[in-house]
Amino acid sequence: MARHNSPLSNLEQPARRAASHPWIEKLARLGFAAKGIVYFVVGLLAAQAAFGTGGKTTDSSGALSTIVTQPFGKFLLALVTIGLIGYALWRLVQTIFDPEHAGEPTKAKQIAQRIGYGLSALTYSGLALTAIKLIMGNPTSGGDSTQDWTARFMAQPFGRWLVGxxxxxVIGVGLAYLYEAFIAKFQRHFNLxxxxxxxxxxxxxxxxxxxxxxxxxxxxxxxFLTLxxxxxxxxxxxxLGGALAALAAQxxxxxxxxxxxxxxxxxxxxSLIEARYRQIRHP
Structure with missing residues (x-):
């Protein structure tokens, strides 16, 4: 009896071929560079605030707002935006195909890792959208988006428990980052x-x-989310900006x-070194 492929299986191979296109790797590397630029601006502004030479505690959106006000700011931000889109696209590829097998060997870990990739893709897609608005001359809102989203979730049934x-x-992710830093596990991702x-x-x-x-x-x-x-x-x-400000108040x-x-x-x-030397595995 002949087997019939499902519509999803018919789409899988074309999707894999698209995700393996050389431009995906180029965009991913540009994405790591853009991510590095955003972190540099956030870090530089925070360092200036800490050492009393101006600056401020801000988040990624605030970093983009700072970039756009510089000479040739819109051009620079446009380049960063392309990188942010590239990084979001790479995270989407990781979410769907997990080409680096980051979740092995346990199924639960694989699912958790893919959820993390998906959330990262959404985060950087939103950041790219914010950058596009800034390029078009639309200022970002001055409110704390984390508080806005928290309020929306807490207004839902069981929202308080979900926020907790x-x-x-997020605390667990922070501890995982500290452990990763301690054992330097990240080195396996590089073409050493x-x-x-x-x-x-x-x-x-x-x-x-x-x-x-x-x-x-x-x-x-x-x-703070737990509180x-x-x-x-x-x-x-x-x-991010609020966490840095809270740190400064201690x-x-x-x-x-x-x-x-x-x-x-x-x-x-x-991150800039990642843009040059990171292994970008194809699905």
Missing amino acids: LAGLV NLMSESERQWTKRLGQFGIAARGIVFGIIGL AALRQNANEARG PFGPWLLGIVALGFIAYSIY
Whole structure:
């Protein structure tokens, strides 16, 4: 008896061929570079605020707003936007095909990793949309989008529990980043054979410092989400900019903020190295 392919199986091979196109790799590498630029601006502004030379604590959208106000800002932001779209597209490919087999060997881990890739694709798609609005001359809203989304979720049935769960998950992600930084597991993603010994060592150091800084900030964001759920107050929630501001408000805050800001700058350089040397596996 002849077997009939389902519509989804008929689409799988064309989708894999499209995802394996050389332009996907080029866009992915441009995406890592764009991500690095965004982190550099966030880190630089935070470092300036910490050391009392201007600057501010802001998030990725604030970084894009800063870029567009610079000389040739719209042109620079347009390049970053292409990179952000490329990064979102690469994350989508990872969500659908998991070409790096990041979730192996356990099924649960694979599902969790793909969910993470999908959320990253949505995040960077939204960031690209924000950049396009800025290029077109439409300013972003001055409110805290994290608080807005938290309020919407908490207004739903079981929303408070979902926000609390999200907070615990984000804390878990932060701890995972700290562990990754400690064991330098990220090195497996690089074409180490193409790098000199000095480049490998600097990549390891920058990656450990930068990923640890991200882990700390994720932990703070998760903590505020959890507090928002416990206190039933969406205004307790904080995004990236709010987490950095909260860090600055602590005892020895400028020092703490300065260390994390330098970590973000280190991560930005690490992302630029990723753009050059990361392994981009095809589905």
